[in-house]
Amino acid sequence: MFNPRNIARWLAVLAACANLSQAAKVIPPPPAEPAVPAPVSRFTAADVPNDGGGAVRLSWAPSPFDSAALRFAAPDDPARAVKAYRLFRSMGRSGEYSQLIEVGPGTTEFPDEGLANGTAYHYRIQAVGAAGGLSPVLEASAVPRASWFNGERTNMVAALVLVAGILLLFIVRARSGVAMSIRKIAGLAAVDEAIGRATEMGRPILYLPSGGLSAVSDIQTLASLVILGRVAAKTAEYETKLLVPCSDPLVMALAREIVKASCMEAARPDAFRPENIRYLTNEQFAFTAGVDGMMLRERPAANFFIGTFYAEALILAETGYATGAIQIAGTAMITQLPFFVAACDYTLIGEEIYAASAYLSKEPVLLGSIKGQDWAKAAAIAVIVAGIALETLALRFPQLHAFAAQWLLPK
Amino acid sequence: MAVFGIWLGALLTLCIYSFLYRDNPLYKFAEHVYVGISAGYFVAAEVHNVLLPNLIAPLRSDFGHRFYLLVPGLLGVMVFFAFSRRLNWLLRYPLSFVVGMGAGLTVTAMLSADVMAQVQATALPLNSVNNVLLAGGVLATLVYFFFSAEHKGAVGGVAAAGVWYLMIAFGAAFGYTVMARISLLIGRMQFLLGDWLHLLR
Numbered sequence A: 001m002f003n004p005r006n007i008a009r010w011l012a013v014l015a016a017c018a019n020l021s022q023a024a025k026v027i028p029p030p031p032a033e034p035a036v037p038a039p040v041s042r043f044t045a046a047d048v049p050n051d052g053g054g055a056v057r058l059s060w061a062p063s064p065f066d067s068a069a070l071r072f073a074a075p076d077d078p079a080r081a082v083k084a085y086r087l088f089r090s091m092g093r094s095g096e097y098s099q100l101i102e103v104g105p106g107t108t109e110f111p112d113e114g115l116a117n118g119t120a121y122h123y124r125i126q127a128v129g130a131a132g133g134l135s136p137v138l139e140a141s142a143v144p145r146a147s148w149f150n151g152e153r154t155n156m157v158a159a160l161v162l163v164a165g166i167l168l169l170f171i172v173r174a175r176s177g178v179a180m181s182i183r184k185i186a187g188l189a190a191v192d193e194a195i196g197r198a199t200e201m202g203r204p205i206l207y208l209p210s211g212g213l214s215a216v217s218d219i220q221t222l223a224s225l226v227i228l229g230r231v232a233a234k235t236a237e238y239e240t241k242l243l244v245p246c247s248d249p250l251v252m253a254l255a256r257e258i259v260k261a262s263c264m265e266a267a268r269p270d271a272f273r274p275e276n277i278r279y280l281t282n283e284q285f286a287f288t289a290g291v292d293g294m295m296l297r298e299r300p301a302a303n304f305f306i307g308t309f310y311a312e313a314l315i316l317a318e319t320g321y322a323t324g325a326i327q328i329a330g331t332a333m334i335t336q337l338p339f340f341v342a343a344c345d346y347t348l349i350g351e352e353i354y355a356a357s358a359y360l361s362k363e364p365v366l367l368g369s370i371k372g373q374d375w376a377k378a379a380a381i382a383v384i385v386a387g388i389a390l391e392t393l394a395l396r397f398p399q400l401h402a403f404a405a406q407w408l409l410p411k
Numbered sequence B: 001m002a003v004f005g006i007w008l009g010a011l012l013t014l015c016i017y018s019f020l021y022r023d024n025p026l027y028k029f030a031e032h033v034y035v036g037i038s039a040g041y042f043v044a045a046e047v048h049n050v051l052l053p054n055l056i057a058p059l060r061s062d063f064g065h066r067f068y069l070l071v072p073g074l075l076g077v078m079v080f081f082a083f084s085r086r087l088n089w090l091l092r093y094p095l096s097f098v099v100g101m102g103a104g105l106t107v108t109a110m111l112s113a114d115v116m117a118q119v120q121a122t123a124l125p126l127n128s129v130n131n132v133l134l135a136g137g138v139l140a141t142l143v144y145f146f147f148s149a150e151h152k153g154a155v156g157g158v159a160a161a162g163v164w165y166l167m168i169a170f171g172a173a174f175g176y177t178v179m180a181r182i183s184l185l186i187g188r189m190q191f192l193l194g195d196w197l198h199l200l201r
Helices: A004-026 A151-175 A186-201 A219-238 A249-265 A284-298 A312-322 A337-343 A352-361 A364-393 A399-408 B002-020 B025-061 B063-083 B088-122 B129-144 B153-196
Strands: A041-047 A055-061 A082-090 A098-103 A109-113 A121-129 A138-142 A205-208 A242-246 A277-279 A302-306 A326-331 A346-349
Touching: A041 A121, A055 A121, A055 A138, A098 A109, A151 A364, A151 B088, A186 A205, A186 A219, A186 A302, A186 A326, A186 A346, A186 A352, A205 A219, A205 A284, A219 A242, A219 A249, A219 A302, A219 A326, A219 A352, A219 B088, A242 A249, A242 A284, A249 A277, A249 B063, A249 B088, A284 A312, A284 B025, A302 A312, A312 A326, A312 A337, A326 A337, A326 A352, A337 A346, A337 B153, A346 A352, A352 A364, A364 A399, A364 B088, A364 B129, B002 B025, B002 B153, B025 B063, B063 B088, B088 B129, B129 B153
Parallel strands: A041 A138, A205 A242, A205 A302, A242 A277, A302 A326, A326 A346
Antiparallel strands: A041 A055, A055 A109, A082 A098, A082 A121, A121 A138
16 A cells, blocks of 8 residues: 655656646746837938028838828738828937937827038938837938028019019110109199198198007008108298108118208208107007107198008008198008098009109109019919919819919919 | 006097097197107117117127127217218218118018019919909009009000909908907007906906
8 A cells, every 4th residue: 555666756746846836936938019100201301492501301102000191001000000200310320319209109200490501410210110110210311401592483583673674774775765643642642732831831840650559660661751852841841841751770771861951962961850850669559658748849831651561550640630630641551541541641552662762753763763673563463363363274274273273363 | 656657648549538628738838748759669679679688788799709799889870970070971881781681671571472472373274253353453553553554545544454353452441450450449549448447347
């Protein structure tokens, strides 16, 4: 019954089992690698064209496992689906790459900005799987540079050359003695009337070359200062006081120079009174309050509001109306023109203030430029009519729309 | 201090509103305070927001690379020759620079925003009343702004249509802007009746 050999055999079997279980605990099976997504393709880095430099555009075709891609191929393992793309950047090809950004699936380009022009930048891209697996890396390089010419604005250059050419042609013709005329502009025809009225009444003239917010570089202010020169010459001739409150110190300096030159031209240098060309303030409504006060205390018989005006337009024109002054206004600010039309005797609408200098001076060169501008407008009308015709015909022949967009009206 | 500010603002507002009756010493006082304080504030703001960060600080921190900033600095100093009878002519250089720069920048901006954009926006198919009105309005208004041709005959007729378009547009803009001004008045009334007199809850 009892056999010592059997006991020894059982002990040996138990010892072997114990060893096996101990071995299973100490050496776990090797972990499975995270599922790796397919990499992107056609990864490129290129300098952004037509810019001031400092930017590189990275672009790529998405991984086929990117669910937002057009050619999405569902992976056999959902863990291989693309969760994101990681972009890395380095200053040297063998240098250390640092992560630039991680973008979501479906993204196929990224603009890297704020770079130094003329420096080579190296990029890497890697797709990140849903389980964290990383695809093989793709590399690309680019050197950002500033562009000398913006190719997207070629149509602008062509238009500028055309307009400038037309203007120069007519200026040359005017200089060679070809007679040119300009139609009557009611607001400007009334300038002499307003100055004459102020002279007869022995009261000053108020001229605002701009409202409370403009600067000397504003083209409307410049046009207004040209008209101021003609008004100043007349007031000097008639010995009428001219008040010019300004909201910009440089406008005041330029207005003084212009009025001084006009007084010299009128052979009345003594008529120049720099203290009448005053700087008030740059604050819009403080300037308006100051001019209102001048209108009530100095009682000008004629008010000129010509230039860039904003919300102060109606306040000024209403106060001038209340004082009984004859008022001539002019601006290209569409939102303020209605107020001037309602509250002033004459209003120069938009481009009429730019034509004023030619109208008032009758100088052949300026008249030639007006004629040239008219031809430029005629060219614009021709392009509009052609565009309308093509777009209307494109309702029946759709290919004409592409033709018009490419050749006649490029964006 | 806040209460003092509210009282000061309310009283100055009433001083300015007194202009609606007639010019008076209260309005004169508020007007001069407003003009004087705003002019002084502008000088301080220009020094702190323009002169110091754009000229003085870069020159002090990196003169070697930013020495070219001396050119605009010099142009700025030349403006002060306006006070000199003998050297007054030097003022013309900074003025010429600013005027030339302004005109040059404006040419391309206006051509792009006012001309090209308008031409592109008007080239529409004539398949709706809206488009016909739009195209007709733009063309008629352009004809109105022809200065070298007298507004007689057919040109005069088209130009007259352009004037009608302009006046209709001005009427719409007038109503729209008046509404905005009413909202400004409401804001001031809320300040006076609410913040100051506490009549509004």
